[in-house]
Amino acid sequence: MHIPFCKQACHYCNFHFTTSLRHKDALVEALQKEIALRQAYLGERPVETIYFGGGTPSLLTEAETAALLNTLRTRFRVSDDAEITFETNPDDINPARLKSWKALGINRLSIGVQSFFEEELRWMNRAHSAAHARTCIEDSLAAGFDNFSIDLIYGSPLLSDERWQANVETAIGYGIPHLSCYALTVEERTPLHKQIGRKEKPDVDNEQQARQFLLLMHWLRHAGYEHYEVSNFARPGKRSRHNSSYWQARPYLGIGPSAHSFNGTCRSWNIANNSVYIREIGNGHLPEEREELTREQRLNEYLMIALRTMEGIDLHQVQAQATVGETENIRRRLNVFLREGLIRETTNGFALTNDGMLRADGLAAELFV
Numbered sequence: 001m002h003i004p005f006c007k008q009a010c011h012y013c014n015f016h017f018t019t020s021l022r023h024k025d026a027l028v029e030a031l032q033k034e035i036a037l038r039q040a041y042l043g044e045r046p047v048e049t050i051y052f053g054g055g056t057p058s059l060l061t062e063a064e065t066a067a068l069l070n071t072l073r074t075r076f077r078v079s080d081d082a083e084i085t086f087e088t089n090p091d092d093i094n095p096a097r098l099k100s101w102k103a104l105g106i107n108r109l110s111i112g113v114q115s116f117f118e119e120e121l122r123w124m125n126r127a128h129s130a131a132h133a134r135t136c137i138e139d140s141l142a143a144g145f146d147n148f149s150i151d152l153i154y155g156s157p158l159l160s161d162e163r164w165q166a167n168v169e170t171a172i173g174y175g176i177p178h179l180s181c182y183a184l185t186v187e188e189r190t191p192l193h194k195q196i197g198r199k200e201k202p203d204v205d206n207e208q209q210a211r212q213f214l215l216l217m218h219w220l221r222h223a224g225y226e227h228y229e230v231s232n233f234a235r236p237g238k239r240s241r242h243n244s245s246y247w248q249a250r251p252y253l254g255i256g257p258s259a260h261s262f263n264g265t266c267r268s269w270n271i272a273n274n275s276v277y278i279r280e281i282g283n284g285h286l287p288e289e290r291e292e293l294t295r296e297q298r299l300n301e302y303l304m305i306a307l308r309t310m311e312g313i314d315l316h317q318v319q320a321q322a323t324v325g326e327t328e329n330i331r332r333r334l335n336v337f338l339r340e341g342l343i344r345e346t347t348n349g350f351a352l353t354n355d356g357m358l359r360a361d362g363l364a365a366e367l368f369v
Contacts, residue, residue: 001031001050001051001052001053001057001068001255001256001259002016002053002054002055002254002255002256002257002258002259003052003053003054003055003056003057003059003060003256004016004017004018004027004054004055004256004257004258004274005017005018005019005021005024005027005054005055005056005059006018006019006054006055006056006059006127007019007056007059007089007091007127008125008127009125009191010124010125010126011123011124011125011190011191011192011195012124012153012184012185012186012187012190012192013187013190014187014188014189014190015054015055015258016055016257016258016272017054017055017056018274021059023274023275023278024059024064026278027256027257027274027277027278028060028064028067028068030277030278030281030282031068031071031255031256032067032068032071033281033282034255034256034281034286035068035071035072035075035076035255036071036075037281037284037286038075038253038255038286039075039076041253041261041263042076042251042253044077045077045251046076046077046078046079047072047076047077047078047079047082048079048082048083048241048245049082049083049084049085049241049242049245050069050072050078050082050083050084050085050242051084051085051087051242051243052065052068052084052085052086052087053087053110054087055087056087056088056089056092057086057087057088058086058087058088058089058092058093058097059092062097062100062104065086065101065104065106066104069084069104069105083107083108083147083240083241083242084105084106084107084108085106085108085109085110085240085242086101086106086108086109086110087109087110087111087112088109088110088111088112088136089111089112089126089127089128090111090112090113090128090132090133090135090136091127091128091129091132091136093111093132093135093136093139093140094139095139095142095143098139098140098143098145099143102143102144102145107145107147108145108147108148108149108240109140109145109148109149110148110149110150110151110180111136111137111140111148111149111150111151112126112150112151113133113136113137113150113151113152113171114126114133114151114152114153115130115133115152115153115159115167116130116133116134116166116167116170117130117158117159117163117166117167118130119158120156120158120159120163121133123156123158123201124153124156125191134170137150137174137176138174141174141175146177147177147178147238148176148177148178149176149177149178149179149180149240150171150176150178150179150180151179151180151181151182152167152168152171152179152180152181152182153181153182153183153184154167154181154182154183154184154209154212154213154216155183155184155204155205155208155209155212155213156184156204157201157202157203157204157205159212161211161212161215164212164215164216165215165219168216168219168220169219172219172220172223177234177235177238178232178233178234178235178238178239178240179220179225179232179233179234180231180232180233181213181216181231181232181233182231183204183209183212183213184204184209185204186203186204210358213357213358214354214358217354217357220233224236226239226310227310228244228309228310229243229244229247229308229309229310230308230352230357230360246305247305247306247308247309249262249264249298249301249302249305251263251264254269254270256270256277257270257271257272257273257274257277258270258271258272261288265292265293265298266290266291266292266293267290267291267293268288268289268290268291269288269289270286270287270288271287271288271289295321296369298321299318299321299322299326299369300367300368300369302317302318302321303318303330303364303367303368304361304364304365304368307351307352307360307363307364307367308352308360308364309351310351311346311351312343312346312349312350312351312352313334313349313350313351314348314349315327315331315348315349315350316348316349317349318330318349322369326369329369330367330369333366333367334350334367337350337356337363338350341353341355341356342355342356342359342363343356343363
């Protein structure tokens with residue numbers, strides 16, 4: 001569920017969103033209509049996870065969130081133990097809202113903390129304060145949310161290794177069940193990209209980012225976290241079931257402007273324009289584009305996604321999808337990576353080492369058929 005509204009624009013963000021709430025009522029109504037239009041998409045499969053992302057879903061009122069969940073439960077067979085994740089900013093969290101989210105059946109939060117330092121938050125143009133970053137965690141724990149995640153960003157020009165360690169140790173100290181940690185990326189057409197271009201802010205330092213990522217892996221491994229995907233760390237039993245489904249190439253349905261869907265062979269995505277989305281859905285049309293994936297594309301996606309996970313590439317899966325010649329070429333390249341210390345052997349294949357994690361996307365590209 002893509003909720004494309006934000007209080008203000010984070011300078012690094014290139015997701016589809018708007019800071020105007022003028023059409024929020026119409027958008028929520030359109031989301032419900034799209035759910036109805038899409039109810040045959042998953043066939044008889046039960047819905048095992050629901051993820052409210054954005055944007056900022058916590059800008060929805062309790063009534064709006066309830067309406068969307070009720071529509072989903074009416075139109076789909078939602079499992080009794082479904083993981084229902086709600087993305088929220090720290091400044092939107094308080095005891096009353098946490099209680100209402102729990103009452104609606106939301107059982108997992110994803111909180112955009114990013115940093116526990118005020119100077120960094122201001123530099124990123126985040127809406128919350130360093131105080132919010134701490135109280136939101138304390139309130140979530142007090143409300144009984146034992147399954148939640150926080151986002152942290154590393155590699156920004158203001159983040160020394162000492163501050164990065166303080167951020168990570170703060171998260172560990174709170175006993176956070178799940179951490180998603182991302183290197184600051186300068187995306188084109190974002191305010192940060194323009195500010196760097198005008199020399200108003202310094203560019204990112206790739207060596208600093210690599211060093212802080214290696215430190216992160218070391219600290220969290222010793223704190224007992226599983227590094228189960230390049231950017232994701234979890235206490236045992238606290239992996240994101242929703243995101244894991246993406247990495248396992250399971251079918252999923254995306255609702256909302258710019259949302260993506262995948263049925264196993266075809267990828268589709270909605271238009272990234274709120275007004276056009278509302279109009280087309282209101283007329284009973286799905287404003288989407290579609291792409292049928294070739295066998296080679298599906299194999300390449302498997303290689304790219306699997307290599308990012310703790311379990312790594314399963315050679316049996318490769319053999320099932322690749323020709324004999326393709327399998328031999330992939331094995332040859334994997335053996336080169338093994339000699340270079342970038343991957344390690346697993347029971348059924350190969351997974352990245354710490355050094356390999358630094359080059360995950362590039363290594364995957366070298367395996368493509």
